[in-house]
């Protein structure tokens with residue numbers, strides 16, 4: 001091996017402390033900051049929306065899409081950022097004699113352009129589905145070999161988003177190059193339409209998309225399909241690591257997918273997010289605290305947040321989980337960074353044989369730090385996070401010198417402290433409470449990202465984005481909290497104003 005030049009050592013060190021190394025593109029003279037912007041300018045923070053698959057599978061139609069969109073507007077979900085209505089598999093009946101896809105006329109009597117127009121009229125966006133294979137997973141026609149025709153058709157319908165699956169790919173997978181070529185064909189086709197279309201790869205982490213997909217897409221699935229279980233092992237989801245997983249499978253539990261993120265967290269960037277798959281909150285397979293873990297850890301890891309349940313029958317408790325602005329603000333943080341798993345111990349297995357505790361942390365754009373004390377063991381316990389563990393990365397990158405964060409005082413904000421009450425959520429669902437001034441809690445429980453972006457709200461220290469202060473950590477100190485079985489303590493650490501460093505207080 002030729003040896004590592006000093007420049008590379010610096011670049012690696014800079015990456016470790018979260019700085020971005022820029023270079024000059026000699027052909028254009030432009031300064032390129034890798035990962036600072038997306039390949040097509042879209043999705044600088046993770047996409048949010050709804051996808052019908054988890055709750056409805058193939059039972060899709062026009063009224064389901066439009067009624068769901070209307071409910072999302074009425075419940076304030078659109079204005080929390082959930083903008084994409086993604087129609088999943090089973091919408092077409094075949095191709096016509098000119099080779100264009102034809103929608104099922106019974107399910108979609110007014111056609112797709114009509115749906116796009118209606119959704120746009122509601123301030124929502126329209127997502128479409130296909131597969132990079134000869135069939136979709138539901139055995140409807142796929143787009144392999146028809147990339148340009150299909151992209152042109154979707155663009156003519158004013159589609160805003162494509163979820164692109166991996167079924168029936170004719171064996172054109174098995175190496176990153178084969179998968180890249182197949183997914184790039186659609187990327188190029190979408191680009192040629194001239195319409196801005198968010199491109200979401202659904203290739204289950206096959207052939208390590210986190211190594212190559214950021215150059216051609218806006219998000220990429222990093223695991224086999226999720227299912228609605230907290231931690232049940234399933235032989236159909238055999239991998240426990242994302243890297244080099246030869247058979248991604250399906251029926252992957254929340255804890256299985258979460259732990260696959262640990263190794264690839266550095267491959268999350270503005271414009272390309274590792275997609276942990278659609279949310280299961282509301283589908284009935286987990287307890288309330290397990291759904292809180294699911295939502296918190298997807299937000300922590302900057303996964304796309306696609307509601308995967310029936311919004312029309314959403315319970316108040318589940319609306320309260322989907323609607324926590326302090327947790328969504330994490331997901332939408334301008335840093336576009338993912339979380340780091342600082343430690344993990346296997347303890348207290350439950351009936352499934354699974355049990356662990358872990359500390360995950362994440363550095364945010366404004367210098368705040370988030371910590372998640374995750375108790376996936378079978379008994380409640382006091383968990384501890386030392387500043388030394390929380391700020392391990394700046395320490396290792398800084399030639400083992402104590403980083404300044406260790407000698408700071410940190411205020412601790414519990415991001416679930418202001419979860420809206422079931423009562424408040426019920427009043428939103430029954431339509432008696434969209435008048436914000438009628439609810440005394442609404443300034444901390446609700447947020448309107450259509451009016452004020454999360455980035456702006458964070459700058460303004462909007463109370464709804466910071467949970468509630470529950471204590472502080474002294475220099476070199478430890479944060480300890482009682483964490484119930486199968487739940488998480490999610491805290492935002494803010495440096496206390498001291499000496500010359502002043503910050504607007506909340």
Ligand SMILES: *[C@@H]1O[C@H](CO)[C@@H](O)[C@H](O)[C@H]1NC(C)=O
Pocket residue numbers: 026
């Ligand atoms: C760009 O130009 C600089 C200065 O001439 C040179 O050192 C560098 O190798 C070039 N980079 C590439 C990618 O060609």
Ligand SMILES: *[C@@H]1O[C@H](CO)[C@@H](O)[C@H](O)[C@H]1NC(C)=O
Pocket residue numbers: 056059060061062063064
């Ligand atoms: C549309 O789909 C939903 C969900 O599957 C179903 O409940 C409803 O009856 C369907 N409506 C029509 C008109 O087919």
Ligand SMILES: *[C@@H]1O[C@H](CO)[C@@H](O)[C@H](O)[C@H]1NC(C)=O
Pocket residue numbers: 096097098099100101153
């Ligand atoms: C096939 O579908 C396309 C797109 O909807 C349409 O423009 C074309 O006229 C159709 N061709 C035939 C033969 O029906």
Ligand SMILES: *[C@@H]1O[C@H](CO)[C@@H](O)[C@H](O)[C@H]1NC(C)=O
Pocket residue numbers: 039040041190191192193194195196197
């Ligand atoms: C197509 O690709 C070019 C080059 O990367 C990019 O500048 C342009 O914005 C893309 N257009 C669309 C519609 O995505």
Ligand SMILES: *[C@@H]1O[C@H](CO)[C@@H](O)[C@H](O)[C@H]1NC(C)=O
Pocket residue numbers: 349350351378379
């Ligand atoms: C797990 O905890 C539950 C509820 O506390 C208890 O009933 C069960 O026996 C425990 N299982 C194991 C394997 O310890």
Ligand SMILES: *[C@@H]1O[C@H](CO)[C@@H](O)[C@H](O)[C@H]1NC(C)=O
Pocket residue numbers: 381382383384480
């Ligand atoms: C956290 O610290 C407390 C007090 O020192 C200790 O009792 C407890 O066992 C620790 N928790 C864990 C999970 O190590």
Ligand SMILES: *[C@@H]1O[C@H](CO)[C@@H](O)[C@H](O)[C@H]1NC(C)=O
Pocket residue numbers: 419420421423424439440441
């Ligand atoms: C305000 O929040 C508190 C604490 O969650 C809750 O007990 C109370 O019911 C809420 N009030 C309203 C009007 O929603």
Ligand SMILES: *[C@@H]1O[C@H](CO)[C@@H](O)[C@H](O)[C@H]1NC(C)=O
Pocket residue numbers: 423424426427430432
């Ligand atoms: C709406 O829900 C709230 C909270 O559960 C309840 O107090 C109120 O009576 C309900 N109003 C109507 C009109 O159903």
Ligand SMILES: *[C@@H]1O[C@H](CO)[C@@H](O)[C@H](O)[C@H]1NC(C)=O
Pocket residue numbers: 435436437438
């Ligand atoms: C909102 O509710 C408050 C308190 O119930 C009431 O005074 C006000 O008129 C309402 N505003 C609107 C726009 O309905």
Ligand SMILES: *[C@@H]1O[C@H](CO)[C@@H](O)[C@H](O)[C@H]1NC(C)=O
Pocket residue numbers: 076079434448450451
């Ligand atoms: C959010 O703000 C937008 C734009 O100001 C407004 O149109 C919308 O009605 C607001 N939504 C809610 C739920 O208050």
